[in-house]
Amino acid sequence: MVHFFVNNVRPYPLIWSLVLAFLFLDATPYAAKIVTVEEICKNPNPAYALTFAYCSNLLNSIPGGAKGANVDSLAQYTLEVLQSNLTNTVNLLKSLIANSSTSPDLLDVYHICLNNLDDIGGRGQQGALAEIKAIKNGLKQHAYGLVISGLHDTLFYLRSCTSVDHGTPNRDFHDPSLLPQYTGDILKVIGILDAISGYLFS
Ligand SMILES: *[C@@H]1O[C@H](CO)[C@@H](O)[C@H](O)[C@H]1NC(C)=O
Numbered sequence: 001m002v003h004f005f006v007n008n009v010r011p012y013p014l015i016w017s018l019v020l021a022f023l024f025l026d027a028t029p030y031a032a033k034i035v036t037v038e039e040i041c042k043n044p045n046p047a048y049a050l051t052f053a054y055c056s057n058l059l060n061s062i063p064g065g066a067k068g069a070n071v072d073s074l075a076q077y078t079l080e081v082l083q084s085n086l087t088n089t090v091n092l093l094k095s096l097i098a099n100s101s102t103s104p105d106l107l108d109v110y111h112i113c114l115n116n117l118d119d120i121g122g123r124g125q126q127g128a129l130a131e132i133k134a135i136k137n138g139l140k141q142h143a144y145g146l147v148i149s150g151l152h153d154t155l156f157y158l159r160s161c162t163s164v165d166h167g168t169p170n171r172d173f174h175d176p177s178l179l180p181q182y183t184g185d186i187l188k189v190i191g192i193l194d195a196i197s198g199y200l201f202s
């Protein structure tokens with residue numbers, strides 16, 4: 001009996017160390033970094049017309065509070081805000097386009113903006129709202145290169161909307177609608193994501 005037992009127990013240490021090794025690998029998943037709101041918001045890039053107050057108010061409004069929130073969940077939350085801002089802007093543009101009192105010059109602007117901000121064709125391939133889906137996937141997979149390039153593309157689409165009158169200075173593009181305010185919000189939120197993205201790789 002003793003002989004049998006000893007012979008059969010010998011391989012167990014090796015097996016257990018393998019099992020423990022796998023448990024250890026499984027128990028050490030990707031751990032996202034904790035960064036404070038103050039750190040993220042302290043030096044807002046002037047290109048985004050972003051202030052410390054706007055940045056910290058937005059990040060502190062994350063459900064559960066920003067204290068102890070990791071950088072991935074702050075990015076995820078800010079992306080939700082950006083998506084909702086873009087959706088509101090797309091809906092505003094659709095109602096402006098549907099309004100027969102809208103001047104032809106402004107109608108051109110609104111169409112160009114809609115074509116840059118909406119998820120064109122709904123297939124997630126083109127337009128700022130399509131990029132949000134790609135960025136979310138990148139974040140989920142910790143493929144931060146995709147997050148960064150998606151943010152650049154989103155900014156490009158926004159600028160294609162907000163600079164639409166620059167090539168035609170003789171036309172009057174004073175826009176009395178809420179669009180300039182809405183696109184201003186989008187720019188600020190992209191600025192917050194840009195600030196967060198600096199911490200995703202570290
Ligand atoms: C964008 O989201 C922020 C935060 O929820 C909100 O305060 C702001 O009014 C939104 N702007 C638009 C245009 O939806």
Ligand SMILES: *[C@@H]1O[C@H](CO)[C@@H](O)[C@H](O)[C@H]1NC(C)=O
Nearest residue numbers: 095096099100101102176177
């Ligand atoms: C259409 O545009 C005019 C002029 O800007 C505005 O006064 C009116 O309220 C708008 N109508 C709707 C239904 O939004």
